[in-house]
Amino acid sequence: MYKHKWNDYQKEIADDKYFYARSCIRQTFFPGSETAFVKMMREEMKKDILDVANQHTCTGIGYHGDIIPFETTSAVVGRLMSLMTEAGYENYVPSCITSFGLIVEITETWHHFPELLEKTREDLYKATKREFNLPKNIAHPSDIIYKFRNELKSKMKYQLVNKETGKPLKGVEHIGCHYAKVFPDRGIGGAEFPVVLSGMIETWGGEVIDYPERRHCCGFGFRNYLVQANRGYSVSNSHKKFESMEPYEPDFIVANCPGCAMFLDKWQYTIAELENKTYDKYGKGIPVLTYEELAGMLLGYNPWELGMQIHQVQCESLLDKIGIEYNTTEKYTGVSGKKIFPPEKPQNLIV
Amino acid sequence: MQHFDTIIIGGGPAGLEAAARLSKFDKHVLIIEKDPALGGKLLLWDKLFPDFASSEELLHQLIENIKNDNVKVSLNTGIKEIENEGGLWNIIDNHNNKYSAKALLLATGFDVFDASRKEEYGYRIYPNVITSVDLEKILSGEVSHAEPKKVVFIQCVGSRDEKVGNHFCSKNCCICAVKQAIEVKEMYPNSEVYCFYMDLRMFGESYEELYRKAQQDYGITFIRGRVSEVSPTYHGQVQIKAEDTLLSRPIRLTADLVVLMVGMEASEGTVEIGKKLQIGGNYDYFKSKNQHLADNLTYLDGIFVAGTSKRQMSIPETMKDAAAAALEINNYLN
Numbered sequence: 001m002y003k004h005k006w007n008d009y010q011k012e013i014a015d016d017k018y019f020y021a022r023s024c025i026r027q028t029f030f031p032g033s034e035t036a037f038v039k040m041m042r043e044e045m046k047k048d049i050l051d052v053a054n055q056h057t058c059t060g061i062g063y064h065g066d067i068i069p070f071e072t073t074s075a076v077v078g079r080l081m082s083l084m085t086e087a088g089y090e091n092y093v094p095s096c097i098t099s100f101g102l103i104v105e106i107t108e109t110w111h112h113f114p115e116l117l118e119k120t121r122e123d124l125y126k127a128t129k130r131e132f133n134l135p136k137n138i139a140h141p142s143d144i145i146y147k148f149r150n151e152l153k154s155k156m157k158y159q160l161v162n163k164e165t166g167k168p169l170k171g172v173e174h175i176g177c178h179y180a181k182v183f184p185d186r187g188i189g190g191a192e193f194p195v196v197l198s199g200m201i202e203t204w205g206g207e208v209i210d211y212p213e214r215r216h217c218c219g220f221g222f223r224n225y226l227v228q229a230n231r232g233y234s235v236s237n238s239h240k241k242f243e244s245m246e247p248y249e250p251d252f253i254v255a256n257c258p259g260c261a262m263f264l265d266k267w268q269y270t271i272a273e274l275e276n277k278t279y280d281k282y283g284k285g286i287p288v289l290t291y292e293e294l295a296g297m298l299l300g301y302n303p304w305e306l307g308m309q310i311h312q313v314q315c316e317s318l319l320d321k322i323g324i325e326y327n328t329t330e331k332y333t334g335v336s337g338k339k340i341f342p343p344e345k346p347q348n349l350i351v
Numbered sequence: 352m353q354h355f356d357t358i359i360i361g362g363g364p365a366g367l368e369a370a371a372r373l374s375k376f377d378k379h380v381l382i383i384e385k386d387p388a389l390g391g392k393l394l395l396w397d398k399l400f401p402d403f404a405s406s407e408e409l410l411h412q413l414i415e416n417i418k419n420d421n422v423k424v425s426l427n428t429g430i431k432e433i434e435n436e437g438g439l440w441n442i443i444d445n446h447n448n449k450y451s452a453k454a455l456l457l458a459t460g461f462d463v464f465d466a467s468r469k470e471e472y473g474y475r476i477y478p479n480v481i482t483s484v485d486l487e488k489i490l491s492g493e494v495s496h497a498e499p500k501k502v503v504f505i506q507c508v509g510s511r512d513e514k515v516g517n518h519f520c521s522k523n524c525c526i527c528a529v530k531q532a533i534e535v536k537e538m539y540p541n542s543e544v545y546c547f548y549m550d551l552r553m554f555g556e557s558y559e560e561l562y563r564k565a566q567q568d569y570g571i572t573f574i575r576g577r578v579s580e581v582s583p584t585y586h587g588q589v590q591i592k593a594e595d596t597l598l599s600r601p602i603r604l605t606a607d608l609v610v611l612m613v614g615m616e617a618s619e620g621t622v623e624i625g626k627k628l629q630i631g632g633n634y635d636y637f638k639s640k641n642q643h644l645a646d647n648l649t650y651l652d653g654i655f656v657a658g659t660s661k662r663q664m665s666i667p668e669t670m671k672d673a674a675a676a677a678l679e680i681n682n683y684l685n
Contacts, residue, residue, distance in 0.1 A: 192470035212590040247585040
């Protein structure tokens with residue numbers, strides 16, 4: 001009989017030799033996060049992680065926006081796997097949570113309908129002369145960081161602790177829908193209480209806030225945002241979450257989905273400008289981080305190399321609470337040394 | 352090796368009633384019970400639906416009925432081995448005692464659904480989320496609880512639920528929630544009581560009347576809707592998100608106490624013996640030979656089944672089923 005308790009659930013995560021599949025949107029939204037993950041794996045964990053140049057979209061956004069059919073997505077995923085196969089890797093690590101959900105969905109579909117796998121192989125071969133093996137393991141990078149959270153902690157320079165009070169910092173975790181809501185057994189801890197991010201926060205000294213709208217949608221919801229007329233739904237969802245978490249006075253938000261981190265960050269600006277409302281005491285908003293930024297920040301990586309200045313809500317309030325040193329003059333200097341100009345100042349949100 | 356006419360496995364209402372009936376037919380019976388006391392799941396309830404009868408008094412009467420020389424009871428006893436030899440069923444218990452009988456009655460009952468498997472309801476995560484079994488202890492005064500202002504009952508927890516693998520209806524929870532909601536209102540007259548249901552199945556005698564009374568006389572609000580999640584609030588209450596399926600609208604309620612109406616599942620003993628004797632049917636309950644004509648018989652000669660080890664039943668149904676099983680066994684032995 002089917003008697004799972006999902007919060008006890010632990011999934012299998014490969015130990016080494018990862019084929020890293022980059023995300024199309026994350027590199028724009030959080031330009032330092034993927035590089036930080038590769039660096040962490042190679043330099044801190046001494047893992048073999050392949051980051052090839054000839055990657056492409058998984059079609060996730062188009063697929064979930066109903067503009068790309070299943071057959072096309074299936075063939076495109078097949079091509080991504082052919083890159084992995086060609087390189088001699090078997091553990092597929094898609095950076096984006098939607099890619100992760102999509103790859104799991106496609107491979108599950110192939111598992112249950114082998115004729116679709118054969119069709120995909122045929123389509124891909126006809127179009128590109130490429131062939132592929134199925135991955136032995138599919139894990140999201142947040143799974144891998146969770147797996148090595150204790151090892152990473154031993155290398156961290158900072159903890160999620162307020163340096164003035166000595167108390168744990170309070171974090172809101174937000175899990176992407178495509179992480180475990182579709183396939184609960186593919187997320188650590190299942191769909192209702194995944195521990196992939198809360199485990200990181202707690203291991204690294206912080207405290208997780210359990211608030212009424214914890215599992216509510218971040219506000220992205222694909223067509224809620226992608227169709228311009230629906231954007232009111234998107235912002236109202238984020239608004240609902242902020243109102244719900246506000247009494248707990250969170251010090252930061254961390255997400256493992258590009259959409260969640262993006263919208264929980266940017267809609268704070270929108271709400272501040274629309275209603276002159278911010279969700280911290282000082283009018284600066286609640287900093288929103290990716291899990292790589294969270295780990296990288298505690299490892300002592302330069303916050304500007306991590307790309308934290310690209311967020312709408314600025315991260316200095318969090319860096320100051322932890323006691324992380326940073327150079328303000330470097331904030332808007334690009335990695336090449338070229339000056340990148342600061343964004344325009346909003347009217348209400350303090351940046 | 353001790354010999355009996357019938358060995359009954361399970362000392363709950365079905366086992367007790369069957370033993371009492373068989374003893375009246377002058378048959379020698381052994382009841383084997385794994386727990387330290389007789390009564391089975393009857394011990395978990397304070398009052399019974401629909402007439403608020405005392406479960407303690409019922410159990411007392413059931414036990415009185417087996418107090419005669421024909422019935423022996425072995426408590427704290429598990430089953431290690433069951434095998435048939437020359438038309439006799441031999442049993443070795445966990446104390447290595449050996450018994451034999453021509454007929455075995457399996458009355459191993461049900462287990463209450465473990466509500467923590469429905470993680471979205473927050474059982475064992477949030478202290479003000481309890482089950483219908485926990486509520487009985489509050490209603491009986493065994494456990495104290497601060498006076499709640501708003502109480503929400505959630506029906507079908509672990510029943511009619513594909514996610515946990517139980518498609519069946521547990522049948523008793525609807526009327527049990529009505530009974531408990533009335534008891535809550537009587538205990539805390541100022542409280543507001545809500546009950547979320549899929550559809551209310553008031554099939555038994557005077558069930559419908561009690562449901563009407565709950566609404567008219569006690570002001571209990573019944574909402575047709577599925578609860579999607581329960582989460583904590585800043586002030587220590589819990590927030591419920593649901594869809595009102597009559598209004599087709601999402602709704603949200605903040606409550607001081609949430610009661611999960613937990614369903615029935617085949618008990619561990621039922622599953623174990625069902626596998627051992629290969630008589631397990633749907634959802635690991637015992638499969639009877641014919642639901643219409645031979646519902647207390649199995650495909651194994653001399654093995655009989657009764658009560659909730661077969662399927663979901665109320666207590667009156669269980670008693671009648673046990674009486675029928677006793678008749679079948681008596682015919683078989685004669």
